[in-house]
Amino acid sequence: MLNKLRPALGRVLTPIGQAVARTGVSPNMITVIGTVGVVTGALGLFPRGEFFWGTVAITAFVVFDMLDGAVARVTGKISPWGAFLDSTSDRVADAAIFAGLMAGLLAADRRPLAYLALYCLVAGAVVSYAKARAEGLGYTCNVGIAERSERLIIVLVATGLDGLGVPHVLAGALWLLAVLSTFTVGQRFMAVRRQALADGASPSRVPEPSA
Numbered sequence: 001m002l003n004k005l006r007p008a009l010g011r012v013l014t015p016i017g018q019a020v021a022r023t024g025v026s027p028n029m030i031t032v033i034g035t036v037g038v039v040t041g042a043l044g045l046f047p048r049g050e051f052f053w054g055t056v057a058i059t060a061f062v063v064f065d066m067l068d069g070a071v072a073r074v075t076g077k078i079s080p081w082g083a084f085l086d087s088t089s090d091r092v093a094d095a096a097i098f099a100g101l102m103a104g105l106l107a108a109d110r111r112p113l114a115y116l117a118l119y120c121l122v123a124g125a126v127v128s129y130a131k132a133r134a135e136g137l138g139y140t141c142n143v144g145i146a147e148r149s150e151r152l153i154i155v156l157v158a159t160g161l162d163g164l165g166v167p168h169v170l171a172g173a174l175w176l177l178a179v180l181s182t183f184t185v186g187q188r189f190m191a192v193r194r195q196a197l198a199d200g201a202s203p204s205r206v207p208e209p210s211a
Helices: 002-021 027-048 051-065 067-075 080-107 111-136 148-163 169-198
Strands: none
Touching: 002 067, 027 051, 027 067, 027 080, 051 067, 051 080, 051 148, 067 080, 080 111, 080 148, 111 148, 111 169, 148 169
16 A cells, blocks of 8 residues: 555655765665664564564664665666565564564563464565565566555554553554455455466466475
8 A cells, every 4th residue: 555655755765865875885784784773673672561662763773774775776786686685684674573572562461462463473474475476476466455564554653652551552453453464465365366367377286486
């Protein structure tokens, strides 16, 4: 859904990317720094119950990480390796956020929410994998009501508010995220199946690539 805002966001980030590029910082350096910052904030603060400050730290590095694409465009350093690094780093960051949140919830004896956060992590990973696998097979899979941006906004806003003592907001957000992520998985399955059937292929005939 928020992908529709990418052109406008790109216009905002391009001048910032030009300024950052003049410092000599490469897009890949931005990706690595942003990911390390998110992981450090999530695993260093969330397990200690510092949900608000953890959210502040993570959000700062998530915003910083958004600059890698802008710097890559203005410097012309767009490469398959950079795209792979960025996509894989996003998965690491997502895992750290939900793992840290689960640890914090378990430490506070909020086990049902911790298990719900685990489900959201797994469902989000399937959402991302479905798109990557579809594109590897030559299909498009740009559908989904809850892509990564939406999922991050929901979980970070709710976690930050929970850290400020707002009741029930985290529970409501995690249930919403679980439902939306599950629905998005279904949307992507159906989108790829339609394309496969239109090609006259059986979706079950293509083997899974080995690790």
